[in-house]
Amino acid sequence: xxxxDRVLMGPGPCNPYPEATEGLTRPMLGHLDPEFIQxxxxxxxxxxxxxxxxxxxTLPVSGTGSAGMEAAFVNTVGPGDTVTVxxxxxxxxxxxxxxxxxxAEVIRVDGTWGQPLDxxxxxxxxxxxxxxxxxxxxxxxxxxxxVAAVAAGxxxxxxxxxxxxxxxxxxxxxxxxxxxxxxxxTQKCLGVSPGLAPLTIGARAWERxxxxxxxxxxxxxxxxDYTAGATRKYHHTAPIAMIASLHAALGALxxxxxxxxxxxxxxxxxxxxxxxxxxxxxxxxxxxxxxPQLTTxxxxxxxxxxxxxxxxxxxxxxxxxxxxxxxxxxxxxxxCMGHTARIRNVTLLLAALGELLGR
Amino acid sequence: xxxxDRVLMGPGPCNPYPEATEGLTRPMLGHLDPEFIQxxxxxxxxxxxxxxxxxxxTLPVSGTGSAGMEAAFVNTVGPGDTVTVxxxxxxxxxxxxxxxxxxAEVIRVDGTWGQPLDxxxxxxxxxxxxxxxxxxxxxxxxxxxxVAAVAAGxxxxxxxxxxxxxxxxxxxxxxxxxxxxxxxxTQKCLGVSPGLAPLTIGARAWERxxxxxxxxxxxxxxxxDYTAGATRKYHHTAPIAMIASLHAALGALxxxxxxxxxxxxxxxxxxxxxxxxxxxxxxxxxxxxxxPQLTTxxxxxxxxxxxxxxxxxxxxxxxxxxxxxxxxxxxxxxxCMGHTARIRNVTLLLAALGELLGR
Numbered sequence: 001x002x003x004x005d006r007v008l009m010g011p012g013p014c015n016p017y018p019e020a021t022e023g024l025t026r027p028m029l030g031h032l033d034p035e036f037i038q039x040x041x042x043x044x045x046x047x048x049x050x051x052x053x054x055x056x057x058t059l060p061v062s063g064t065g066s067a068g069m070e071a072a073f074v075n076t077v078g079p080g081d082t083v084t085v086x087x088x089x090x091x092x093x094x095x096x097x098x099x100x101x102x103x104a105e106v107i108r109v110d111g112t113w114g115q116p117l118d119x120x121x122x123x124x125x126x127x128x129x130x131x132x133x134x135x136x137x138x139x140x141x142x143x144x145x146x147v148a149a150v151a152a153g154x155x156x157x158x159x160x161x162x163x164x165x166x167x168x169x170x171x172x173x174x175x176x177x178x179x180x181x182x183x184x185x186t187q188k189c190l191g192v193s194p195g196l197a198p199l200t201i202g203a204r205a206w207e208r209x210x211x212x213x214x215x216x217x218x219x220x221x222x223x224x225d226y227t228a229g230a231t232r233k234y235h236h237t238a239p240i241a242m243i244a245s246l247h248a249a250l251g252a253l254x255x256x257x258x259x260x261x262x263x264x265x266x267x268x269x270x271x272x273x274x275x276x277x278x279x280x281x282x283x284x285x286x287x288x289x290x291x292p293q294l295t296t297x298x299x300x301x302x303x304x305x306x307x308x309x310x311x312x313x314x315x316x317x318x319x320x321x322x323x324x325x326x327x328x329x330x331x332x333x334x335x336c337m338g339h340t341a342r343i344r345n346v347t348l349l350l351a352a353l354g355e356l357l358g359r
Numbered sequence: 360x361x362x363x364d365r366v367l368m369g370p371g372p373c374n375p376y377p378e379a380t381e382g383l384t385r386p387m388l389g390h391l392d393p394e395f396i397q398x399x400x401x402x403x404x405x406x407x408x409x410x411x412x413x414x415x416x417t418l419p420v421s422g423t424g425s426a427g428m429e430a431a432f433v434n435t436v437g438p439g440d441t442v443t444v445x446x447x448x449x450x451x452x453x454x455x456x457x458x459x460x461x462x463a464e465v466i467r468v469d470g471t472w473g474q475p476l477d478x479x480x481x482x483x484x485x486x487x488x489x490x491x492x493x494x495x496x497x498x499x500x501x502x503x504x505x506v507a508a509v510a511a512g513x514x515x516x517x518x519x520x521x522x523x524x525x526x527x528x529x530x531x532x533x534x535x536x537x538x539x540x541x542x543x544x545t546q547k548c549l550g551v552s553p554g555l556a557p558l559t560i561g562a563r564a565w566e567r568x569x570x571x572x573x574x575x576x577x578x579x580x581x582x583x584d585y586t587a588g589a590t591r592k593y594h595h596t597a598p599i600a601m602i603a604s605l606h607a608a609l610g611a612l613x614x615x616x617x618x619x620x621x622x623x624x625x626x627x628x629x630x631x632x633x634x635x636x637x638x639x640x641x642x643x644x645x646x647x648x649x650x651p652q653l654t655t656x657x658x659x660x661x662x663x664x665x666x667x668x669x670x671x672x673x674x675x676x677x678x679x680x681x682x683x684x685x686x687x688x689x690x691x692x693x694x695c696m697g698h699t700a701r702i703r704n705v706t707l708l709l710a711a712l713g714e715l716l717g718r
Contacts, residue, residue: 028373063422070576195598215460216460
């Protein structure tokens with residue numbers, strides 16, 4: 001079976017680091033094998049470095065980023081708990097749905113898609129929420145929300161942050177900012193296949209967590225006994241190959257250096273955004289809050305969204321994403337994450353887009 | 360990093376088929392790429408063949424076998440629903456926990472570990488349960504439960520079956536037996552890394568399913584729109600590499616032929632069980648209900664469980680499993696599943712065990 005070789009510049013997955021792909025092919029180990037436990041421990045250690053945290057319970061959840069979101073909510077929110085959620089994109093919307101299914105009283109604080117959330121609106125929405133939740137890097141809009149500012153004003157609340165598209169691409173500082181629980185996904189700026197959700201939970205959230213969450217599979221108390229406990233008690237069979245892949249990719253990322261990875265993402269994002277403007281295209285996300293790793297651009301009048309994306313894929317092997325929700329057909333979302341965040345990919349995409357748009 | 364090369368004869372994971380490992384390394388595709396959608400469609404088609412079903416909603420859940428269990432329950436069981444669960448091992452126990460977290464009235468029908476469930480006890484436990492649930496192949500005991508007999512007497516109830524360790528290793532016939540919802544795991548007799556849970560749900564269960572399950576991540580209505588719907592509406596990012604791996608392994612399995620795979624598992628199990636008895640060891644699971652792919656054997660008096668398993672691992676690179684729950688330290692669990700189910704592995708393990716036990 002022949003599979004086309006793509007340059008993945010959509011909202012994720014990105015192209016995986018070669019080390020991540022190689023990690024998938026390591027000889028299979030059992031989930032209780034001492035050699036695998038060592039790989040798992042090192043993976044969790046590397047995740048602590050990437051999250052900038054000392055949290056004991058820092059681990060890869062056995063599902064995609066959305067499983068990370070669900071794990072964060074089911075372990076901190078129960079029936080009747082008040083949760084303030086900032087919504088300025090699809091993933092803020094999703095948080096409301098997930099929290100509501102936990103039986104929470106959801107206080108929804110709507111912002112404008114394409115603009116950052118107002119931290120003070122989020123902080124003043126309710127006097128004593130159990131949890132304040134927001135998305136750091138909104139994959140649906142290309143906007144960075146100011147997690148640090150919200151965390152600084154959280155008071156007694158727990159701060160829950162979605163870092164699916166931010167971790168590894170822009171600075172994330174769990175302990176310094178005071179984030180209580182956060183999750184990410186492997187297929188964005190960590191440069192691994194989709195399938196795992198790195199998660200970290202601090203002591204305050206751990207002490208106030210739901211004793212018996214509605215999800216058995218995502219019960220962090222039980223998962224923590226296996227990944228971080230003294231007994232290594234079996235919970236579910238760990239996704240061995242995916243964890244070995246994450247282990248390898250994090251090794252490559254830390255060898256490059258976190259700051260260097262952020263700088264590479266920043267440089268590629270800046271080149272891409274400058275280049276798009278030179279092509280006469282309009283950047284959509286508010287200036288000053290634009291993510292380097294995920295750029296949104298307005299589709300010009302008269303340009304056929306589907307035809308351009310199809311031709312990019314078929315003629316050049318380049319994938320970019322379309323808009324979602326109210327912005328379907330009106331925006332393109334161009335990712336430059338993980339191993340994809342290379343100058344050559346930016347140059348290629350700009351040249352290809354220039355050819356197709358005749359500019 | 361050097362990783363040891365194991366012969367995986369524990370209760371799972373098994374050694375993956377070479378095709379499964381190769382599938383992991385295919386060039387990454389986006390989850391909305393037409394080429395990936397084709398791979399996903401073919402994967403679901405191949406799963407229908409392996410499950411022996413025409414069910415439209417037949418798909419790989421994005422998590423391990425336990426996520427499959429949770430998906431089966433949260434989509435069919437809500438607060439106050441009555442669920443009859445057969446319990447003759449760890450995974451029956453787990454079903455009770457998962458169903459209870461859904462708010463179900465759990466009618467627990469205990470059998471004896473090491474012996475098959477009595478179908479009539481399960482069927483007569485409650486006059487009108489919404490769901491009757493049982494494990495086909497109990498990985499904790501090596502016992503096969505008679506799913507077909509329970510399904511034949513289910514009446515108006517939905518029949519929910521755990522086929523984690525059975526699918527691909529012994530006959531499973533969803534439509535012929537009348538199973539309404541079933542799930543499996545990739546790391547057993549399908550010969551893939553852990554990380555996906557093939558699931559199938561029939562029309563009766565689909566019609567009576569929970570409209571808005573407590574789990575967003577495992578909401579089959581939403582997942583089905585992506586995998587089997589006309590719109591292919593994005594739900595969560597599919598685990599691309601793992602699905603490509605499952606696609607490849609199912610291709611290999613169906614090229615060998617399902618009957619041939621069952622025969623290979625049967626032959627290896629028979630050779631193993633005969634060989635263990637020749638070594639003077641006592642098989643534990645009741646004769647007539649022994650699984651070929653997972654054999655339980657009593658640890659002889661005076662033999663050090665930990666020392667034997669450690670030496671098997673360190674000297675020979677062979678992993679076998681220990682007992683669980685009340686049988687920890689008293690049993691070994693020896694798997695012969697997927698690519699591990701080869702005569703040479705049986706011969707090797709018997710020879711190594713013979714050396715270590717001095718028999």
